Amino acid sequence: MKKKFTWILLPAIFLLTCKEKDPELNPPVLEEVFPTQAAPGEYIELYGTFLNSVSDVSFNTGLEKNFMAPLYQDETSIYVMVPEMNAGMAQISVENSDGVSNSLQFRVLAKTPVISSFAPTKGMKKETVIITGQYLEQVTAVRFNGGTSSNASFKLDRKTLTVTVPDDAVSGKICITTPSGQKCSASDFIVVAEPSIASISRDYGVKDFQVEIKGQNLNNATVKFGSISATASYNDATTIRVNCPEFTSVQQVSLSVTTAGGQVSRNFTGAPAAQITKAIPNGFIPGSVLTLKGVNFYNIQSVQLPSGKSVSPGDFIRNESNDITFKVPAGTSPGDVKIVSQYGDGQALNLSVITGGSGLNADNIATSTTTISLATTNLCNDGFLVFCRKADKGAVYSYFRVFTRTNPSDPCYLAPTLEIINGVTFEIFPNKKDPYGPVADYILKFEKDSKGLYTGLVIMIRNARTYIGNRAKDGLIFYAIDDGTVEKLCYAVPTNNFEPGGFALIANYISNPYWNCNCN
Numbered sequence: 001m002k003k004k005f006t007w008i009l010l011p012a013i014f015l016l017t018c019k020e021k022d023p024e025l026n027p028p029v030l031e032e033v034f035p036t037q038a039a040p041g042e043y044i045e046l047y048g049t050f051l052n053s054v055s056d057v058s059f060n061t062g063l064e065k066n067f068m069a070p071l072y073q074d075e076t077s078i079y080v081m082v083p084e085m086n087a088g089m090a091q092i093s094v095e096n097s098d099g100v101s102n103s104l105q106f107r108v109l110a111k112t113p114v115i116s117s118f119a120p121t122k123g124m125k126k127e128t129v130i131i132t133g134q135y136l137e138q139v140t141a142v143r144f145n146g147g148t149s150s151n152a153s154f155k156l157d158r159k160t161l162t163v164t165v166p167d168d169a170v171s172g173k174i175c176i177t178t179p180s181g182q183k184c185s186a187s188d189f190i191v192v193a194e195p196s197i198a199s200i201s202r203d204y205g206v207k208d209f210q211v212e213i214k215g216q217n218l219n220n221a222t223v224k225f226g227s228i229s230a231t232a233s234y235n236d237a238t239t240i241r242v243n244c245p246e247f248t249s250v251q252q253v254s255l256s257v258t259t260a261g262g263q264v265s266r267n268f269t270g271a272p273a274a275q276i277t278k279a280i281p282n283g284f285i286p287g288s289v290l291t292l293k294g295v296n297f298y299n300i301q302s303v304q305l306p307s308g309k310s311v312s313p314g315d316f317i318r319n320e321s322n323d324i325t326f327k328v329p330a331g332t333s334p335g336d337v338k339i340v341s342q343y344g345d346g347q348a349l350n351l352s353v354i355t356g357g358s359g360l361n362a363d364n365i366a367t368s369t370t371t372i373s374l375a376t377t378n379l380c381n382d383g384f385l386v387f388c389r390k391a392d393k394g395a396v397y398s399y400f401r402v403f404t405r406t407n408p409s410d411p412c413y414l415a416p417t418l419e420i421i422n423g424v425t426f427e428i429f430p431n432k433k434d435p436y437g438p439v440a441d442y443i444l445k446f447e448k449d450s451k452g453l454y455t456g457l458v459i460m461i462r463n464a465r466t467y468i469g470n471r472a473k474d475g476l477i478f479y480a481i482d483d484g485t486v487e488k489l490c491y492a493v494p495t496n497n498f499e500p501g502g503f504a505l506i507a508n509y510i511s512n513p514y515w516n517c518n519c520n
Contacts, residue, residue: 025098025099026050026096026098027050027096027098027099027100027101028048028049028050028051028053028054028094028095028096028098028099028100028101029048029049029050029101029102030046030047030048030092030093030094030101030102030103030104031047031048031049032046032047032048032104033045033046033047033092033104033106034047036105036106036107037106037107037108037109038082038106038108038109039082039087039108039109039110039111039112039180040082040083040084040085040108040111041081041082041084041111042081042082043071043079043080043081043082044079044080044081044082044106045077045078045079045080046077046078046080046092046094046104047076047077048076048077048094048101049075049076050075050096050098051073051074051075051076051077051078051094052073052074052075053096053097053098054070054073054078054094054095054096054101055069055095055096055097056068056069056094056095057069057070057078057080057092057093057094058091058092058093058094058095059082059083059085059090059091059092059106059108060090060091060092060093060103061085061086061088061089061090061091061108063086063088064085064086066083066084066085067083068080068081068082068083078094082108085108086108087107087108087109087110087179088107088108089105089106089107089108090105090106090107090108091103091104091105091106092104092105092106109179109180110135110138110178110179110180111134111135111138111180112135112178112180112181112183113133113134113135113136113138113139113176113178113183114133114134114135114183115131115132115133115174115176115183115184115185115186116132116133116134117131117132117133118130118131118132118174118185118189119132121187121189121190122189122190122191122192122260123165123189123190123191123192123260124165124191124192124193124194124260124261124262125165125166125167125169125191125194126164126165126167127164127165128162128163128164128165129162129163129164129165129174129189130160130161130162130163131160131161131162131163131174131176132159132160133159133160133161133176134159135178136156136159136160136161136176137156138178138179138180139154139156139161139176139177139178140177140178140179141176141177142154142161142163142174142175142176142177143174143175143177144165144166144169144170144172144174144175144189144191145168145169145170145171145172146172146173146175146184147173147175147177147182147184148172149166149168149169149170150166150167150168151166152164152165152166152169153166161176165189165191169189169191170191171188171189171190171191172188172189173185173186173187173188173189174189192217192259192260192261192262193216193217193261194217194261194262194264195215195216195217195218195221195257195258195259195261195262195263195264196215196216196217196264197213197214197215197257197264197265197266198214198215198216199213199214199215200212200213200214200255200266200268201213203255203266203267203268203269204268204269204270204271204342204343204344205244205268205269205270205271205343205344206244206247206270206271206272206273206274206341206343206344206345206346207243207244207245207246207247207272207273208243208244208273209243209244209343209344209345210233210241210242210243210244211241211242211243211244211255211268212239212240212241213239213240213241213242213255213257214238214239215238215240215257215264216237216238217237217259217261218235218236218237218238218239218240218257218259219235219236219237219259220235220259220260221235221240221257221258221259222257222258222259223240223242223255223256223257223258224254224255224256224258225244225245225247225253225254225255225268225270226251226253226254226270228245228253229245230242230243230244230245240257244270244344245270246272246273247270247271247272248272249271249272250269250270250271250272250298250343251269251270251271252267252268252269252270253267253268253269253270254266254267254268255267255268269343270343271296271298271341271343271344272295272296273296273341273343273344273345273346273347274294274295274296274297274298274300274338274339274340274341274346274347275294275295275296275346275347276292276293276294276337276338276339276346276347276349277293277294277295278292278293278294278484279291279292279293279337279349279351280292280293280479280480280481280483280484281354281359281360281479281484282351282354282484283351283352283353283354284305284328284332284333284334284337284351284352284353284354284362285328285353285354285360285361285362285365285470286328286329286330286331286332286353286362286365287327287328287330287365287456287470288327288328288360288365288456288457288469288470289317289325289326289327289328289457289468289469289470289479290325290326290327290328290337291318291323291324291325291468291479291481291484292323292324292325292337292339292349293322293323294322294339294346295322296322296341296346297321297322297323297324297339297341298341298342298343299341299342300313300319300324300339300340300341300342301313301340301341301342302340303324303326303337303338303339303340304336304337304338304339304340304345305328305329305332305335305337306332306333306334306335306336306337307331307332307333307335309329309331309332311326311327311329314423315327316422317421317422317424317457317459317468318422318468318481319422323481325468325481327455327457332353333353334350334351334352334353335350335351336348336349336350336351337349337350337351359477359479359486360469360470360472360477360478360479360486364472364473364474364477365456365470365471365472365473366456366470366471366472366473369454369455369456369471370453370454370455371453371454372385372446372454385399385429385444386399386491386492386494387399387475387476387489387490387491387492388475388489388490388491388492388517388518388519389487389488389489389490389519390487390488390489390490390519390520391487391488399429399430399431399442399443399444416428418448419445421445421459424447425447425448425449426445426446426447426448426459427445427446427448427454428443428444428445429443429444429445429446430442430443430444431443431444442460442461442462442463443460443461444458444459444460444476445458445459445460445461446458447459454471456470456471457469457470458470458471458476458478460476460478460487460489462487465480465482466480466481466482467479467480467481467485467487468481469487474490474491474520475488475489475490475491475519476488476489488519489519490517490518490519490520492516492517493516494516
């Protein structure tokens with residue numbers, strides 16, 4: 001009986017002895033978390049005991065539970081990253097093979113937003129900017145100027161913000177605000193100011209005429225006249241200088257200035273430049289006339305001549321559509337002549353001073369022109385001119401001074417007949433057989449100045465064709481105003497056969513035997 005008892009007791013003793021020798025269990029204990037709040041992706045430290053064998057760190061918000069492996073650990077500390085999870089209060093605990101620790105309270109913060117880029121990098125107020133980044137869903141405000149502007153309106157779309165640049169924005173960083181704070185872009189957004197035009201030097205012009213535009217924010221501008229681009233010769237923030245392009249007709253266009261900040265415009269009238277296509281004669285004869293023909297003679301302001309000389313429209317002898325005639329001032333030298341219209345300077349035509357030749361020129365033009373020597377009769381002391389026409393091989397033509405009877409009771413109380421042409425006075429000498437006979441279609445008109453003296457300029461009407469010319473040393477030389485044809489009347493010299501007498505004899509004397517004609 002005793003022996004059997006001994007056998008049963010020994011295993012029990014053995015079992016008791018083995019249980020007393022098992023090692024003590026050491027579950028982890030958490031004492032502190034630092035910091036007490038952080039966002040996913042950030043690192044925190046846990047302090048306590050028995051932490052060297054911890055395999056997982058638990059983050060439990062009640063709605064979700066995440067486990068993270070320690071990045072570093074020893075007996076008293078653990079270094080671990082906050083997992084991706086929603087913001088809110090969480091309980092942190094750890095676990096090893098001996099058990100689960102106590103919990104510490106921790107706040108999971110919302111992710112800090114990140115601005116990766118924005119486009120465009122510059123723009124005007126009220127324009128749209130697209131911000132691309134991460135964790136933008138928590139954004140509550142967007143501001144420019146480094147965060148000092150008023151709140152910009154924005155729209156969230158996944159990982160982008162569509163933002164409208166506010167009116168008070170200036171160049172600076174773009175900043176976004178979330179519950180976790182403010183985050184600004186690495187680079188500046190350049191706010192481009194809208195351009196403005198204060199004045200333009202002239203609101204009309206022709207090709208190559210320079211227009212100066214004054215204003216603000218005009219840097220790096222593109223200038224257009226209507227649809228025609230023009231390159232600025234000078235451009236800064238307040239000034240643009242640009243030449244007008246070529247226009248084919250008079251037209252109102254928009255003179256526009258476009259910069260990165262927008263577009264402004266003014267009304268502008270463009271016109272083709274006046275162009276001289278023909279000069280009659282083809283050069284200057286100082287003291288004589290010059291006819292200019294061409295295109296685009298719009299509202300002529302002046303004719304510019306060499307040596308600073310000019311002729312105003314009030315001094316024109318003729319002023320018709322694209323066709324003008326004027327007297328060339330004494331002392332005019334070779335050089336450019338151009339029409340200045342109301343829209344600007346026309347194209348220049350280079351002319352020389354005409355010397356030599358059979359036509360009127362600077363060498364044969366009459367220098368003493370204030371009086372005219374007339375052949376006379378004894379009839380009221382009237383007078384007439386006799387010329388030989390070169391084109392008719394010396395045929396004789398008489399031109400009587402035409403008088404107007406001013407006193408019916410005195411047949412010899414007469415006054416010359418005058419005609420006013422474009423404000424200029426001319427005395428009329430028609431071609432006639434006698435003073436009171438019918439007027440032929442050949443008429444001479446001699447210009448007179450304000451003192452009643454002849455100037456030397458003469459107009460001839462022949463078969464309804466107009467010629468303008470000047471007294472030369474040996475007669476009259478004209479140019480047809482339509483095509484420049486030269487016409488010459490030479491002075492006829494009376495022979496010994498000519499004996500001025502009564503009125504009835506005059507018609508008989510207008511023939512070659514009584515005049516010497518040498519018309520070259």
